[in-house]
Amino acid sequence: MEQTVQGILVVNTETIPGMMITETFGVVSGSTVRAKHVGKDIFAGLKNIIGGELSQYTELLQESREEAIGRMVADAMSRGANAVVNVRFATSAITAGAAELFAYGTAVKAE
Amino acid sequence: MADVVGLLVLGIILVVLLPFLLLALIGMLWAVVYPVMLIWAVLFSGKKLDQQIVNTASREASLRKTLGRDPLTTIDGGYRTGITSCGVVWAGVVYGPSHWHLLIGWINNLVGGSVDIFQKVISAGRAEAMQRLRENALRDGWEDVINVRIDTSDMTPQGARKSIKAVEVFAYGTGVKYT
Numbered sequence: 001m002e003q004t005v006q007g008i009l010v011v012n013t014e015t016i017p018g019m020m021i022t023e024t025f026g027v028v029s030g031s032t033v034r035a036k037h038v039g040k041d042i043f044a045g046l047k048n049i050i051g052g053e054l055s056q057y058t059e060l061l062q063e064s065r066e067e068a069i070g071r072m073v074a075d076a077m078s079r080g081a082n083a084v085v086n087v088r089f090a091t092s093a094i095t096a097g098a099a100e101l102f103a104y105g106t107a108v109k110a111e
Numbered sequence: 112m113a114d115v116v117g118l119l120v121l122g123i124i125l126v127v128l129l130p131f132l133l134l135a136l137i138g139m140l141w142a143v144v145y146p147v148m149l150i151w152a153v154l155f156s157g158k159k160l161d162q163q164i165v166n167t168a169s170r171e172a173s174l175r176k177t178l179g180r181d182p183l184t185t186i187d188g189g190y191r192t193g194i195t196s197c198g199v200v201w202a203g204v205v206y207g208p209s210h211w212h213l214l215i216g217w218i219n220n221l222v223g224g225s226v227d228i229f230q231k232v233i234s235a236g237r238a239e240a241m242q243r244l245r246e247n248a249l250r251d252g253w254e255d256v257i258n259v260r261i262d263t264s265d266m267t268p269q270g271a272r273k274s275i276k277a278v279e280v281f282a283y284g285t286g287v288k289y290t
Binding site: 009010011012013014015016017018042044045046048049050051052053054055057058061062065069087088089090091092093094095096097099 | 137144145148149151152155156159160163187188191194195197198199201203204205206207208209210211212232236239257258260262264265266267268274275276277279281283284285287
C-alpha cells in the first residue's frame with residue numbers, strides 16, 4: 001500500500017489534510033467476488049475445528065480488497081478525479097469460501 | 112473387437128465415476144480425521160487461544176513502548192496540523208472459534224446470560240486485526256492512523272449449517288505523515 005493507488009489519493013476521512021476539494025464526481029465503487037481453490041477450503045475447514053485464525057481466508061480477503069479498491073480507483077480515474085475520499089468497505093459471504101468485497105467512496109478533485 | 116469395446120465402456124464409466132470416487136474418499140478421510148481433530152481441539156484450543164491473546168497483547172505493548180503512544184485514533188483528525196501526506200491503510204483477520212468452543216457456547220446458550228467464550232474469541236481476533244493495522248501503518252511509513260473504523264462481518268452464510276464458523280474483523284483508517 002503506497003500513498004496513492006495508481007496515482008489516485010485514497011483516504012477514508014471526509015477531507016484531505018492540507019488540500020482543498022474543488023469538485024466532486026459522485027460515488028465511485030468497486031466490487032469483487034473471489035474464492036480459493038477447493039484444497040485451501042478443505043484445509044481451512046480442518047483448521048476451523050481447532051479454531052483460531054484461518055490464514056487462507058485472511059489472504060483471500062486481502063487480495064479481494066486490493067482488487068475492489070483497484071476497480072474503485074479505475075472508476076474514479078475514468079471520471080477525471082484525482083482523489084477518493086470517505087472510503088467505506090462492506091463484506092458479505094455468498095457461500096462458504098466465496099466473499100463479496102465492496103469498496104465505495106466519493107471521487108473528488110483536490111488541489 | 113469385443114474386448115476393445117468392453118475396455119472403452121469400462122474407461123468411460125471410470126472417468127464418469129471418478130469425481131464421485133474422490134468425494135467418497137474425502138468423506139472417508141473426514142470421518143477418520145474429524146474425531147482426532149476434535150479431541151485435539153478439546154485438549155489444546157483453549158490454550159492456543161490464551162497464547163494468541165498474550166502474543167497480541169505483548170506485541171501491542173512493545174509497539175506502544177517504542178512509540179510512546181497509540182498510533183490509532185477514531186477521530187477525523189481535523190485538529191491536526193502539518194500533515195504532509197496521507198493514504199488509506201487496512202488490515203483484516205478471519206478468526207473462528209474451535210468446535211470445542213462452539214460446543215461450550217451452545218451449552219452456555221441454553222443457560223442464557225453472557226456467552227463469554229465467543230466474546231473472548233472475537234476479542235482476540237479484533238485485537239489481532241488492530242495490531243496488524245498498527246504494524247501495516249508503520250511498515251508503510253505512516254506516523255499516525257486517523258479515522259479508524261472497525262467492521263466485523265460473518266464469514267458463515269445464512270442458512271449454511273455445514274460450513275466454516277468464522278468472523279472477519281476488518282480495521283481501516285487513514286495513515287498520515289507529518290514531515
